[in-house]
Amino acid sequence: MNVNIMNVDYSTKIPNNVNLSADRQVLKALEGWHPGYIDWWQDMGPDGFQQSLVYLRTAYSVDPRGWAKFDYVRMPDYRWGILLAPQEENRVVPFGEHYGEPAWQEVPGEHRALLRRLIVIQGDTEPASVEQQRHLGKTAPSLYDMRNLFQVNVEEGRHLWAMVYLLQKYFGRDGREEADELLRRRSGDADSPRMLGAFNEKTPDWLSFFMFTYFTDRDGKMQLHSLAQSGFDPLSRTCRFMLTEEAHHMFVGETGISRVVQRTCEAMKAAGIDDPADVNRVRALGVIDLPTIQKKLNLHYSLSLDLFGSEVSTNAANAFNAGIKGRYHESQINDDHRLQNDTYPVLKLVGGEIVRVDEPALTALNMRLRDDYTQDCVKGILRWNKVISTAGYDYRLKLPHVAFHRAIGEFKDVRATPDGVLIDDATWSRRKDEWLPSRGDGDFIASLMKPVTEIGGFAPWISPPKVGIDNKPGDFEYVKIET
Numbered sequence: 001m002n003v004n005i006m007n008v009d010y011s012t013k014i015p016n017n018v019n020l021s022a023d024r025q026v027l028k029a030l031e032g033w034h035p036g037y038i039d040w041w042q043d044m045g046p047d048g049f050q051q052s053l054v055y056l057r058t059a060y061s062v063d064p065r066g067w068a069k070f071d072y073v074r075m076p077d078y079r080w081g082i083l084l085a086p087q088e089e090n091r092v093v094p095f096g097e098h099y100g101e102p103a104w105q106e107v108p109g110e111h112r113a114l115l116r117r118l119i120v121i122q123g124d125t126e127p128a129s130v131e132q133q134r135h136l137g138k139t140a141p142s143l144y145d146m147r148n149l150f151q152v153n154v155e156e157g158r159h160l161w162a163m164v165y166l167l168q169k170y171f172g173r174d175g176r177e178e179a180d181e182l183l184r185r186r187s188g189d190a191d192s193p194r195m196l197g198a199f200n201e202k203t204p205d206w207l208s209f210f211m212f213t214y215f216t217d218r219d220g221k222m223q224l225h226s227l228a229q230s231g232f233d234p235l236s237r238t239c240r241f242m243l244t245e246e247a248h249h250m251f252v253g254e255t256g257i258s259r260v261v262q263r264t265c266e267a268m269k270a271a272g273i274d275d276p277a278d279v280n281r282v283r284a285l286g287v288i289d290l291p292t293i294q295k296k297l298n299l300h301y302s303l304s305l306d307l308f309g310s311e312v313s314t315n316a317a318n319a320f321n322a323g324i325k326g327r328y329h330e331s332q333i334n335d336d337h338r339l340q341n342d343t344y345p346v347l348k349l350v351g352g353e354i355v356r357v358d359e360p361a362l363t364a365l366n367m368r369l370r371d372d373y374t375q376d377c378v379k380g381i382l383r384w385n386k387v388i389s390t391a392g393y394d395y396r397l398k399l400p401h402v403a404f405h406r407a408i409g410e411f412k413d414v415r416a417t418p419d420g421v422l423i424d425d426a427t428w429s430r431r432k433d434e435w436l437p438s439r440g441d442g443d444f445i446a447s448l449m450k451p452v453t454e455i456g457g458f459a460p461w462i463s464p465p466k467v468g469i470d471n472k473p474g475d476f477e478y479v480k481i482e483t
């Protein structure tokens, strides 16, 4: 059995590398869930293009050196499967009260509720983003971008399968109920919304999509990394494989924003515009001005920060103590992995001022993960700014202060500028359109969202990518649209 773990069994209806054909009960539960999933995909997955042939990658192995195969697939025929990274021999719980004990192959009874909740929350985000992005195919700036959107969508669908497998295999009846609920909630629905705020927001245009995949999928990356450390081994193995797929989602975001910035700079240069803040002149060129890109960045970064929860959190401490959710790169951190006497600096609001306070490291774990996230975010900003400076402009994109535009945590009740200056409500109302996309900004971007479906063509507001997917040439037909 272990020899075959790298390869995926495609003989069952549900492709897998967990030997489902010998696990009748779980196979039956998953087969029972499958029609509801397909119904959900038809109702809430990409709007249109379901009969188009899309050049997608499908996982056929979990070997990090080569796990994907590219081919034309109709999205409803995509082989959503259950794929776990190989089991590490003699793996131990890498942190918390059970540090050093053998990792669990079954759910530890005392932590069952906590574990189930974390799996459900992670699972809920996966279909949510598909729902948020469902209308974007119709305005794709190229077949290349359309293909990337659909790749992200089918993989988020697979991530839902990944969490549903854990629920159905390890949590019995209430796991099955939770699996059904994951298909019932809807992003942005008034009565039955998705569980987390950012996943109920709209993704109105392609710039938002790129920001979402850069900033919000990156929150997903951080959460998956900390769950990949889990002492509950099946969760760890599931998340480790999901991370290999997730990397492409953030690539789509990073290169997407980079291409928008590139195109704007080229157009400004060609028109002899020296001041990137000359918004009207830049927009007249049919490209997105840098200040508007900054506003979109401010919005998506601040929404994504909220996903980390309160800076100081006993839930986070409990999940760590229990050995369920670790830190980013836990096993590479050089400490006792128990954090009983450690502290961690947290930005807090004290007497109307933002100050750094040392908190017990255990309760500050959300803050720590968020700091790791911010560091990870900075890398893309540096690359985008390189594009701007290479074009000869001294405009710089930057991350807003963590107190800016927050709905969760220390700063949820105050108003702050992107530089972190606290301001009153009146100032906020007067100036917020300088910092967040206004209705007018949204209307302008929407006016650019005209689909381009010619092979090798690109909308005039975005540059072509440097290289194609799977090394395909620029004139490759990534989506064969049905007529």
Ligand SMILES: [Fe+2]
Pocket: 126, 155, 156, 159, 220, 246
């Ligand atoms: Fe995902």
Ligand SMILES: [Fe+2]
Pocket: 156, 217, 220, 246, 249
């Ligand atoms: Fe993702």
